[in-house]
Amino acid sequence: MRYIGHGGDVYAAARELGRGVHRLLDFSASINPLGPSPAALRTIQYAEALLSHYPDPACWDLRQALASHWDQPADAFLIGNGSTELIHLLPQALQIRHLLIVGPTFSEYATAMGRSGGRVSMVMGERADGYRPPVGQVMAAMQRTAQAGRGQPAMDAVLLCNPNSPTGHACEAETVGTLASLAARRRLWCIVDETFAEYCVGTSILSRALPARTIVLRSFTKFYGLPGLRVGYAVAKAGVISRMAAQQPPWSVNMLAQRAAVAALQDVRHAGRSLRFMARERARFQKALMRLPDCTVFPSAANFLLIELPVGRQARVVVTALRRQGLLIRDCSQVPGLNDRSMRVAVRTRADNDRLLQALSVAIQGTGR
Numbered sequence: 346m347r348y349i350g351h352g353g354d355v356y357a358a359a360r361e362l363g364r365g366v367h368r369l370l371d372f373s374a375s376i377n378p379l380g381p382s383p384a385a386l387r388t389i390q391y392a393e394a395l396l397s398h399y400p401d402p403a404c405w406d407l408r409q410a411l412a413s414h415w416d417q418p419a420d421a422f423l424i425g426n427g428s429t430e431l432i433h434l435l436p437q438a439l440q441i442r443h444l445l446i447v448g449p450t451f452s453e454y455a456t457a458m459g460r461s462g463g464r465v466s467m468v469m470g471e472r473a474d475g476y477r478p479p480v481g482q483v484m485a486a487m488q489r490t491a492q493a494g495r496g497q498p499a500m501d502a503v504l505l506c507n508p509n510s511p512t513g514h515a516c517e518a519e520t521v522g523t524l525a526s527l528a529a530r531r532r533l534w535c536i537v538d539e540t541f542a543e544y545c546v547g548t549s550i551l552s553r554a555l556p557a558r559t560i561v562l563r564s565f566t567k568f569y570g571l572p573g574l575r576v577g578y579a580v581a582k583a584g585v586i587s588r589m590a591a592q593q594p595p596w597s598v599n600m601l602a603q604r605a606a607v608a609a610l611q612d613v614r615h616a617g618r619s620l621r622f623m624a625r626e627r628a629r630f631q632k633a634l635m636r637l638p639d640c641t642v643f644p645s646a647a648n649f650l651l652i653e654l655p656v657g658r659q660a661r662v663v664v665t666a667l668r669r670q671g672l673l674i675r676d677c678s679q680v681p682g683l684n685d686r687s688m689r690v691a692v693r694t695r696a697d698n699d700r701l702l703q704a705l706s707v708a709i710q711g712t713g714r
């Protein structure tokens with residue numbers, strides 16, 4: 346069985362600790378703490394009739410809703426069983442053999458490349474620079490690829506996660522646009538993972554015309570709070586979308602997921618409330634975390650915070666101590682480019698966050714140097 350090092354696995358923790366899932370606090374997956382849109386929940390409650398038919402393989406209504414939301418043609422969208430399914434379609438569909446990953450970042454792209462027999466290279470943001478993506482280095486690597494002669498192992502795609510996980514850093518839309526345009530000119534694919542971009546609207550490149558060869562990935566898991574339904578989408582030129590669709594198994598997105606996603610997308614009130622809540626609570630939580638002795642907390646544009654423990658402490662030890670109490674947080678010590686003191690916590694409700702603060706404060710003092 347495959348161990349997935351990201352995405353909350355509350356079921357495994359519940360089995361291990363011998364307690365129900367509802368008695369765990371999951372800070373390891375960053376899901377909207379206000380939950381899904383009430384309109385999306387109502388849709389599911391009354392969806393019994395949908396179960397006696399196959400789902401719509403074209404995801405027609407959801408694609409129409411996205412087209413109107415983003416003011417793009419409906420054939421620019423492909424819906425997937427979570428954005429994870431789409432990530433795994435990319436290498437095969439676009440014949441990507443060598444992906445340049447801007448790290449430290451989400452591991453699923455490297456996994457997908459490994460599965461398809463491709464390779465990855467990484468350029469890393471530096472800790473001293475707040476893990477800011479080294480965009481200049483990425484552009485230089487693209488130039489070198491263009492200059493590499495025939496027979497040279499040249500990269501054919503670049504991945505930027507914006508805002509990035511687990512660092513929380515977001516690049517301006519203009520910077521990402523420049524990167525994507527350069528990639529198009531060099532005939533490279535530019536994959537932009539915008540799974541957390543609902544939390545920082547101005548950083549998305551979806552509000553402008555996408556260059557050829559740019560693929561943007563989005564999800565209904567995080568901001569829309571629907572991780573269990575599995576819905577994500579890709580946005581790209583129609584020709585790119587057809588190549589990806591050709592690799593996708595039929596009916597991979599169930600009908601409850603399609604209907605709930607439409608309702609969630611259209612619930613502007615819940616979206617506004619979620620954004621206001623996150624801006625307020627993230628600032629409060631971050632300030633409180635920074636009062637933990639010698640901890641560093643990196644500023645975040647998303648609904649999670651990257652914490653670095655004091656020198657001499659290990660994230661693995663603190664994560665294990667909290668897990669025993671039913672508090673799940675993400676150990677980031679194995680993420681290439683981060684050190685063994687790094688861990689990520691979701692921003693949850695005020696009461697949950699206070700509970701974590703208290704437990705963290707004890708765990709940090711109690712886990713020896």
Ligand SMILES: Cc1ncc(COP(=O)(O)O)c(C=O)c1O
Nearest residue numbers: 427428429451510540564566577
């Ligand atoms: C940056 C990033 N991209 C994509 C995903 C996949 O999300 P999903 O498959 O739930 O849409 C995740 C989930 O953890 C993520 O953190």
